[in-house]
Amino acid sequence: MAAIFGPGGFLEKSMIGGYEHRPGQLQMAEAVHDAFENHHHAILEAGTGTGKTLAYLLPAICSGRRVVISTATKSLQEQLYQKDVPFLQRHFAPQLKVAVMKGRSNFLCLAKMHAMADQPVLRGMEEVDAFRQIKDWARLTETGDRAELTFLPDDSELWTRIDARRDTCTGQKCPEFQQCFLTAMHQRAKDADLIIVNHHLFFADLALKKDDFGSILPEYSAVVFDEAHEMEDVASDYFGQQISNFRFEELARDADHAMRLTHQGTPTLLRRTQRIRERSRSFFDAFPPRDGRFSFSRHEREAFLEQNREAYDALVNSLKGMETEFAALTQKPEELLRVARRSFEIRQELAFLFESNEKNYVYWFERRNKGVFLAATPIDVSQILRERLFEAFDTIILTSATLTVGGRFEFIRQRLGLDHVKESGLPPEFHYEEQALLYLPQKMPDVRDPGFAPKAADEIVELLELSQGRAFCLFTSYAQMNDLFERVRDRLDFPLLLQGTAPRSVLLERFKNTANAVLFATSSFWQGVDVPGDQLSCVIVDRLPFAVPSDPIVAARVRALQEDGRNPFAEFQVPQAVLALKQGFGRLIRSKTDRGVLALLDTRIQRMPYGKIFLESLPRYHRTHDLAEVGRFLAAASPAHRRKAFKEAG
Numbered sequence: 001m002a003a004i005f006g007p008g009g010f011l012e013k014s015m016i017g018g019y020e021h022r023p024g025q026l027q028m029a030e031a032v033h034d035a036f037e038n039h040h041h042a043i044l045e046a047g048t049g050t051g052k053t054l055a056y057l058l059p060a061i062c063s064g065r066r067v068v069i070s071t072a073t074k075s076l077q078e079q080l081y082q083k084d085v086p087f088l089q090r091h092f093a094p095q096l097k098v099a100v101m102k103g104r105s106n107f108l109c110l111a112k113m114h115a116m117a118d119q120p121v122l123r124g125m126e127e128v129d130a131f132r133q134i135k136d137w138a139r140l141t142e143t144g145d146r147a148e149l150t151f152l153p154d155d156s157e158l159w160t161r162i163d164a165r166r167d168t169c170t171g172q173k174c175p176e177f178q179q180c181f182l183t184a185m186h187q188r189a190k191d192a193d194l195i196i197v198n199h200h201l202f203f204a205d206l207a208l209k210k211d212d213f214g215s216i217l218p219e220y221s222a223v224v225f226d227e228a229h230e231m232e233d234v235a236s237d238y239f240g241q242q243i244s245n246f247r248f249e250e251l252a253r254d255a256d257h258a259m260r261l262t263h264q265g266t267p268t269l270l271r272r273t274q275r276i277r278e279r280s281r282s283f284f285d286a287f288p289p290r291d292g293r294f295s296f297s298r299h300e301r302e303a304f305l306e307q308n309r310e311a312y313d314a315l316v317n318s319l320k321g322m323e324t325e326f327a328a329l330t331q332k333p334e335e336l337l338r339v340a341r342r343s344f345e346i347r348q349e350l351a352f353l354f355e356s357n358e359k360n361y362v363y364w365f366e367r368r369n370k371g372v373f374l375a376a377t378p379i380d381v382s383q384i385l386r387e388r389l390f391e392a393f394d395t396i397i398l399t400s401a402t403l404t405v406g407g408r409f410e411f412i413r414q415r416l417g418l419d420h421v422k423e424s425g426l427p428p429e430f431h432y433e434e435q436a437l438l439y440l441p442q443k444m445p446d447v448r449d450p451g452f453a454p455k456a457a458d459e460i461v462e463l464l465e466l467s468q469g470r471a472f473c474l475f476t477s478y479a480q481m482n483d484l485f486e487r488v489r490d491r492l493d494f495p496l497l498l499q500g501t502a503p504r505s506v507l508l509e510r511f512k513n514t515a516n517a518v519l520f521a522t523s524s525f526w527q528g529v530d531v532p533g534d535q536l537s538c539v540i541v542d543r544l545p546f547a548v549p550s551d552p553i554v555a556a557r558v559r560a561l562q563e564d565g566r567n568p569f570a571e572f573q574v575p576q577a578v579l580a581l582k583q584g585f586g587r588l589i590r591s592k593t594d595r596g597v598l599a600l601l602d603t604r605i606q607r608m609p610y611g612k613i614f615l616e617s618l619p620r621y622h623r624t625h626d627l628a629e630v631g632r633f634l635a636a637a638s639p640a641h642r643r644k645a646f647k648e649a650g
């Protein structure tokens, strides 16, 4: 690793991409290499700018083992595949075989596309045009991955009718199986040295281990998790159960579609699917109309069923009715049998969600937009991950910029069940004490005091005047975001962007391309957002990002720790908020030349004993209580100031 990453090593000598030796990167590459060589787990906190991707990819290639690289999002998968993999192939491993695997709904289903071409059920000229373009593309594409269809909106309804999700897929019995893009994806993965997935696909595979194409992932010997701080949340989703009104609507839609395809759509059968739709609507309408996530304990479920037994039974019977009708058909087309099997699975899941009472699960429901979601989520995934991941494989690498609390990995290790592992905290690549100033105002009321919001609005206005916009204002809830936005909108002359007024990616692009813009946002902008340069020069956080204690999952996790005789505040709530704050503040400094101000308006960080943990966990930012110092710092960091200094220096 030293010969590649070290001072005067291959990368520095060849000056590939203006490469500079980074001590943290070399240290990380050596630690990952050691894990691959000696078959042990490793956990590494690598701050922004460490160059962690190459530091795990090169040791992975050198290991000669088949390694799965799991990233947090599809766009990170794309970035690895389009930027880092070609680099490796050009300079280190021309024969390297890499496969990208994504969930089925990312791929085109050829069978559905042909069926749609034969029986045109397109809605409007726009769909006709989009479908024509997709058909042309289908002839050329090697992957069938919708990421190549840049014209297709994220929420395209047409795509949901032709993607390769399980619903009507007949697997090996499909006449298109040989040409199917999923078959090709699985084949590439079987031949690959590196398989790039996202956490959702990884945990779907770990939880299920089967699909129409066999296991989702082929055999592998090691895994690298990038953005490993997201593992607990994603694993909780896949080791739990969830059902929503959409599942019933999709089932009815797919049943109709399968009947059309197989020419079985008799009026009696079509009435059956219509009944599923109607009964699902009345059943889900019985849930309280308020948006939000609520506990659904055994007692609450029993009370709900007592009041709505008729609607529940009617829904279950409508599914049973369709299954019986399909089973009674003389011809039994595979497409219909599959729908019947799904219907049976849905009934089982519904029964589990209402009748089971597993100790390690928290039961809840959520109303969001037009959806009602019923779920059972594991309270603690550590035992599941210990058995299925950390004891089943000998080399698992976890990395992220936010894994430690107070310099220790204890929290994340406990949450994930990672008992035996070599830990490394790598030296930061940036000079945070010079590049960033942390502003902590002293005269703020407590965040729970009614006087907090007006004072926070004053602080935000003053800070934004000093930074000339160019800021993210990050909030822990929509209510706080909207409240503060309303309080400051008429007092500022900068372009203001508000989360929820456009899709996330659109808002981000607007922010990047609008001079002096300010974005008001909540949790989804706290991570995975990258705006290097002067465009983002200030990040304001209104309060310490503690998870909402009334959220049923948080409440159940707190209760479980209490029952275990532990201190949930110190062992769970504080560490979780520390990692979230590190993520939020991490948006500011993205390169060696970035400079800017971080502001936290919540004085608990200064007053409360636990505030020390937050401060000890953050990089060593220079700190101030003085707005005038913020002004001086920003003036010195501003582009105009730098231009002047540059001129003066000749």
Ligand code: SF4
Pocket: 108, 109, 110, 111, 112, 164, 168, 169, 170, 171, 172, 174, 175, 176, 177, 180, 181, 182, 183
């Ligand atoms: S195998 Fe399944 S996904 Fe592939 S083309 Fe056939 S039906 Fe579609």
